[in-house]
Amino acid sequence: MTSSKPSLYTALSPALLHLYDVNHAIVVIIDVLRATSTIATALYNGAKCVIPVDSVAKCIELGRQIDGITAGERDGMIAEGLEHGNSPFEYSRDFINGKTLVLTTTNGTKLLHMALDRGAAQIITGAFSNLRAVCDYLISERQPVVLGCAAWKDRINLEDMLLAGAIIHHVKTNFSLNCDSSHISETVYLEARKDLYSFMKAKDASHYHRLSGYGLEKDIHYCLTPDTASVLPLYENGKLIVL
C-alpha cells in the first residue's frame, strides 16, 4: 500500500534543507565532487574513521590532538595548513589503512553539520562510489529519507542531483515520493546515465568546469563511477564509521 511507505524528499541545496523534516529521517549527505566520494574511498581502504569538521582551524587542531591525517579543500584546492587534499586517489589502502582522517570541505561537511544541528535522526554519506550500499541500506531501514545535496555555495549542482536521481531510481518503489525535486533528479539521471562524464562535460557543469581547469578529469571520472568503494559511512559520536 502506497500510504504505508516512508517518504523520500530531496533538498537540492543546503539553503533548502530547512523545508524538510529531518527529525525522523535518515539524511544522506551527497557531495559527489569530491567529499563523499573520498569519505567512501578512505573508509573502504581501511581508514579507522573520518572526522568531518567545519573549519580549517578545527581540522588542524584536531589533527594534532589525535595524530590524524588532516585534509580538506577550500574552493577546490588544498587548504592552507592542511596536509592533504580532497582527491580520493590520495587515500589508497597503503596510505590510509588504520588511520583517522580529519576532513573539512567547502560544502559537504557544512551540510553534514547543518543536518546535525537540525536534529537529523541519522546521517549517512552517499556517492556514486558507494551507491549500491546506500540504496540497500535505505531499502532495508524503511525510514523516511531526505537526500541532502551539498551543492556549491548553496547553488544547485548537476553531479549531486545526478546521484540523488540514481538513488531515487533504485529505491523509489519502496518510498512515497511527493517531491518534484526528486522526480526532476531522476529525470536528469535517466537522461545522463549512459555516460555521466560526457553528460557533465556536454552541459559544461560548473563543477566539471572548475575541476577540469585544475586537471582533475581523472577524479571526476572516478567520482562518477558506481560502486568502487562499497561501504556505508554512518555518522556516530562525531565521526563517520563503516556500518
Next chain:
Amino acid sequence: MTSSKPSLYTALSPALLHLYDVNHAIVVIIDVLRATSTIATALYNGAKCVIPVDSVAKCIELGRQIDGITAGERDGMIAEGLEHGNSPFEYSRDFINGKTLVLTTTNGTKLLHMALDRGAAQIITGAFSNLRAVCDYLISERQPVVLGCAAWKDRINLEDMLLAGAIIHHVKTNFSLNCDSSHISETVYLEARKDLYSFMKAKDASHYHRLSGYGLEKDIHYCLTPDTASVLPLYENGKLIVL
C-alpha cells in the same frame, strides 16, 4: 565572442534568489500555475494593469480604494474576502477589458516583492502563455537575466522549472550560461516538451496533483500551452503593464 554575452542564471526557488545578483538584471518572475499565466491572460484581454500585492488584506483595501477587481488564492483556493480566483479563464475580454486587477497569490507575488526588495533592475513576468514575448524581449535587451521560479512554499516545482527550461532553450545562444540550474531546467524541458501535460501527470508533479484534485485540469492544460496571450508584462511604478 562568448565573453561579451550577458549572463543568465536560474533561481529555482525564492529561497535561492539571494545567490544571484539582480541589481543589474532583468528578473523574470515565473509562476506557471497559475499567477503569471493569469497575469499574461488578463493583460492580453485588455486589463488596464495588474497590481500584485503580497497580502489578502492589502488586496481588499486597494481593491476598494481604486475600484479594482480583487483576486487571489491561498493554497490554490480563492482567498476569503476576495471576489475572484487565480484561474486564467476568469479573465476573458468581456470581463476584464479596461479594468484593474489587484492580485495576490501564494508564491508569485511574494517572489516579485522579494526581487523588488533586492533591487532588481527590471521585473517582468513569464508564463508559457507569453513564452515567445518573453524570449524576444530578453534577446533584444542584451542585459543579464535571472529567471526566478516562484516554486511552492520555497519547494522547487516542475512547471516553473519547465518554463525556465523553455526560455533557456530559446534564448541560450544569446547568453553566457554558467549555471547548473539552467542546464538542468533545459534538460528536463527537452525531455518533457513533446507533451508537457502528460509529463506533469506522469511525474505526478506536486502542483498537478494539488490542482487536479480541485478539478482544474483545464487550467493546467491552458497554463502549459505556449503563446496564448502574447504580451510582455513589465513591472513599473507598482503595477504590471503591457510593454
